[in-house]
Amino acid sequence: MSNKLDLEIKQGEDFFRLLTIKDELGAPINLTGFTFTGQVRATSLTETFLEFTFNVKNQVTNLGQVEMIMSSAVSSKRKTSVKLPLFYDVEMNSGSNKKRILQGSLIFDPEITK
Numbered sequence: 001m002s003n004k005l006d007l008e009i010k011q012g013e014d015f016f017r018l019l020t021i022k023d024e025l026g027a028p029i030n031l032t033g034f035t036f037t038g039q040v041r042a043t044s045l046t047e048t049f050l051e052f053t054f055n056v057k058n059q060v061t062n063l064g065q066v067e068m069i070m071s072s073a074v075s076s077k078r079k080t081s082v083k084l085p086l087f088y089d090v091e092m093n094s095g096s097n098k099k100r101i102l103q104g105s106l107i108f109d110p111e112i113t114k
Helices: none
Strands: 007-010 015-020 035-041 050-056 065-070 084-094 097-109
Touching (some): 035 097
Parallel strands (some): 007 097
Antiparallel strands (some): 015 065, 035 050, 035 084, 050 065
C-alpha cells in the first residue's frame, strides 16, 4: 500500500520534497540500486503532464532518503491559465520489481508574472 500526500506545484517555481523510505517496522531501508519514477497526469489514461526527477541520497549518511524534484524550468514549460486538478504517483524500482510508494492529488497553480 502506498502513502497518500496531496501536493501543490506553482508554475515557474522549484519543487523539492525529501522522502524517507521505510520498511514495515518503520526503519529506513538502503536504497542502493533503486531508481524512482514519478508522473503527473489529468487521469491515469491521459498523457504525462509533468515528471519528477529523483536523487537518491548517500545511503551511508542518509539511509532511506531520496529527493523528489521538479525544477522551475520543467514546471514553467506547461502553460495554463487556470489552476489544474491533477494526480501523481511515485514508483520505486529495482530490476523488474516496481512498487508504488506515494500518490495523491496535485494542484498546478499557474504563474501570472513571467
